[in-house]
Amino acid sequence: MENFIHAYSWINIRFLLQGLWVTIYVSLISIALSFILGLVFGFIRYVKIKYLSAIVGFVIDIIRNLPLLLIIFFTYFGLPELGIITNPTVASIIALVVFEGAMLAEIVRSGIAAVDPGQMEGARSNGMTYMQAMYHVIIPQALNKMIPSLLSQFVSLVKDTSLATIIVLPELLFHAQIIYSQNTTYLIPMYVIIAVMYFIVCFSLSMVAKHLQSKY
Amino acid sequence: MIGILTNHWSEFLSGFWNTILCSLIALFFSLILGVGFALLEVAPNKFGRAVAHVYIEIFRNIPLLVITMIFYLVVPQIWFKVSGFAAGTIGLTLYTSAFIAETVRAGINSVGDGQMEGARSNGMTYTQAMRYVILPQALKIVIPPLGNQFINLIKNSSVLAFVAGFDLMYQADVIAFSSFETINTYIVVGLFYLVLTLPLSYYMRHLEKKLA
Numbered sequence: 001m002e003n004f005i006h007a008y009s010w011i012n013i014r015f016l017l018q019g020l021w022v023t024i025y026v027s028l029i030s031i032a033l034s035f036i037l038g039l040v041f042g043f044i045r046y047v048k049i050k051y052l053s054a055i056v057g058f059v060i061d062i063i064r065n066l067p068l069l070l071i072i073f074f075t076y077f078g079l080p081e082l083g084i085i086t087n088p089t090v091a092s093i094i095a096l097v098v099f100e101g102a103m104l105a106e107i108v109r110s111g112i113a114a115v116d117p118g119q120m121e122g123a124r125s126n127g128m129t130y131m132q133a134m135y136h137v138i139i140p141q142a143l144n145k146m147i148p149s150l151l152s153q154f155v156s157l158v159k160d161t162s163l164a165t166i167i168v169l170p171e172l173l174f175h176a177q178i179i180y181s182q183n184t185t186y187l188i189p190m191y192v193i194i195a196v197m198y199f200i201v202c203f204s205l206s207m208v209a210k211h212l213q214s215k216y
Numbered sequence: 217m218i219g220i221l222t223n224h225w226s227e228f229l230s231g232f233w234n235t236i237l238c239s240l241i242a243l244f245f246s247l248i249l250g251v252g253f254a255l256l257e258v259a260p261n262k263f264g265r266a267v268a269h270v271y272i273e274i275f276r277n278i279p280l281l282v283i284t285m286i287f288y289l290v291v292p293q294i295w296f297k298v299s300g301f302a303a304g305t306i307g308l309t310l311y312t313s314a315f316i317a318e319t320v321r322a323g324i325n326s327v328g329d330g331q332m333e334g335a336r337s338n339g340m341t342y343t344q345a346m347r348y349v350i351l352p353q354a355l356k357i358v359i360p361p362l363g364n365q366f367i368n369l370i371k372n373s374s375v376l377a378f379v380a381g382f383d384l385m386y387q388a389d390v391i392a393f394s395s396f397e398t399i400n401t402y403i404v405v406g407l408f409y410l411v412l413t414l415p416l417s418y419y420m421r422h423l424e425k426k427l428a
Contacts, residue, residue: 061418062410062414064417065367065371065409065410065413066371066413067373067374067409068371068374069374069377069385070374070402070405070406070409073388073389073392073402074399077392077398077402078398078402081398082399155276159277159278159279159280160279162279162281163279163375165281166377166378173279173281173282173285187289187290187293188290188293188294191282191285191286191289191290194282195278195282195286198277198278198282199274199277199278202278203273206273206276206277
């Protein structure tokens with residue numbers, strides 16, 4: 001029990017909170033960028049532009065079916081071989097955006113496909129162009145349907161940032177490892193508190209998802 | 217790239233085999249746990265529902281890597297010794313079982329209430345109705361999402377690399393740093409993963425279309 005009291009000194013807690021902050025801001029940047037990427041590529045895949053959509057679809061399928069860890073390794077250790085030097089933060093954001101962008105693109109594609117085709121026909125016969133109908137009628141309805149899957153993908157993204165410890169991104173798990181490597185009796189207290197911290201962040205996001213799911 | 221593959225063929229193969237083995241073991245146990253907790257979650261028993269709910273929310277909202285590290289580092293300190301492979305497989309099982317439980321629960325809920333009422337009014341007990349009427353229909357509905365969970369499971373098995381589980385990703389790491397051919401090694405390992413995941417993924421999409 002004594003271990004716990006010493007382990008949770010203010011200096012350690014502050015250090016963990018700095019890690020949590022890195023986890024959160026890397027997640028937020030990756031969520032924003034991968035959402036844009038997912039919308040664009042999901043849309044391209046849905047509309048079936050000759051050749052382009054097939055190529056985009058194939059690349060998305062490849063990325064979705066690889067482990068994120070492999071993509072993180074690739075961006076951090078592989079890109080320098082091609083002459084692109086990155087730091088851990090940039091490398092993890094690139095990896096997360098590429099991987100989650102592909103996952104989101106699939107959600108977006110199936111979301112648009114799930115909107116009743118009658119909606120498009122109705123909008124077109126009311127004189128809208130294809131793009132107008134997409135923008136004003138189809139996409140808003142599709143987004144509504146997608147919200148729960150999108151949010152649970154965002155929860156996954158937050159959890160997945162922990163994988164970036166391996167390329168020394170100074171996030172929550174990595175900071176905990178620094179603390180207990182200096183004093184091994186802190187090992188258990190550290191895993192207890194970071195599990196709680198991750199749980200609070202992810203559970204609140206999941207609750208928002210549940211709330212929205214029951215609303216729509 | 218061919219050179220990397222032929223020079224390190226036995227390492228790749230043993231990693232590939234460990235990835236498959238760990239995925240299959242984790243799949244088997246997470247299916248049992250997942251279906252069990254899903255049944256608890258829809259059961260009329262309030263206490264059972266609460267237990268299932270807490271289990272699912274805990275394992276869904278903590279990163280797999282943290283769960284695995286807890287089994288690899290914390291459990292040996294207070295309980296029993298766990299090898300890297302076992303810690304990874306246990307972590308994967310618990311993490312995936314929470315997602316499977318959610319999927320199966322959704323499947324059970326999507327079977328109409330009338331099915332349960334019909335079965336009960338034909339004299340079946342609740343358990344019989346679940347076992348012979350509801351669950352078979354529910355499991356058929358959830359095959360595609362379960363398949364997708366299995367794909368995630370295979371990809372997630374790469375956390376074994378963190379705990380010296382000798383899986384594909386671990387071998388990739390070792391080969392990349394001994395041969396200094398990082399990109400080529402990662403491409404080969406990526407292909408090994410795709411051999412497992414891509415056909416499954418296309419098959420699940422095909423099934424989804426067929427069932428829809």
